[in-house]
Amino acid sequence: MNITHLQILCAVIETGTFTRAGEKLNITQSGISHGVSALEQELGVSLLVRDRSGIYLTESGEKVLKHAKEILNHIDGIKEETKLLSNLESGKIRIGSFPSASSSFLPKLLASFQRKYPKIEIVLFEGTDQEIIEWINNRIVDVGFTTLPQDNLDTFPIGKDRFFIILSDKHPLKNKQELSIQSVIKEPFILSKGGCEPLITKVFKDRKVSPIIKYEVKDMATILAMVKEEIGWTLVPEKVLPNEIIEYHAIPLDPPFWRQLGLAVISLSKCSNAVRTFIKESQVLYP
Secondary structure, three states: OOHHHHHHHHHHHHHOOHHHHHHHHOOOHHHHHHHHHHHHHHHOOOOEEEEOOEEEEOHHHHHHHHHHHHHHHHHHHHHHHHHHHOOOOOEEEEEEEOHHHHHHOHHHHHHHHHHHOOOEEEEEEEOOHHHHHHHHHOOOOOEEEEEEOOOOOEEEEEEEEEEEEEEEOOOOOOOOOOEOHHHOOOOEEEEEOOOOHHHHHHHHHHOOOOOEEEEEEOOHHHHHHHHHOOOOEEEEEHHHOOOOOOOEEEEEEOOOOEEEEEEEEOOHHHOOHHHHHHHHHHHHHOO
16 A cells, blocks of 8 residues: 555546546546555455546545545644755645635735735635535545534634525505514524524524424525525524615614634644644734
């Protein structure tokens, strides 16, 4: 077993085919196949199943892949540490982010960080809050923006935003300064599936009420368009809203409910110097 064998296994799963894995690693398709076979032979188990619909991990393959990623991440960490010790200030940080964090916090943080450390490569992955937690735990990203709290992760607060009730321009309560859930609870509700669902569920649970869920939608633009057409109302954090509000009204929830936001890593003590420096920079900008 060698590092190349582990890289091959990870690349096959990441790309989905032997051909694309070979292109990524600059290895022939036969070389990829040989590498997988050699790894399976040495471990004495089958790692992959191939059929017409694609390539899948066996149960043993899933366990081996997890360890392979950890080993390769440790190797990357060694390289980053030695580069930083050599005053090259280079390395790579893989950051997971969701759209509202990307627009609210990431630009300022990236600009400040890259002015100070221009040789450190930044790779961005954008997904839902749930996807980012999965990416952190599976070591697909080194650090991620997420809602807080998060069990079993080291987290670092960077800000918060208040939840708003969103009503159409024709709704009789549109001009209220604040609004309670009870004021609209009997009306059709559009549930956001873009990552805030657990927090939205908690809002209703804390107030001991149940919404009349008419639709469940992931895309925020679609949700807002549905509200404009009086299909229902919705509940979202302020930072997911566009800067320009047209044909609908955003009213602060009363009593207030806040979404806490921050950065998360599996373990700060095991992070590279580059990641620790990135987190430190976030705390300076967003104390």
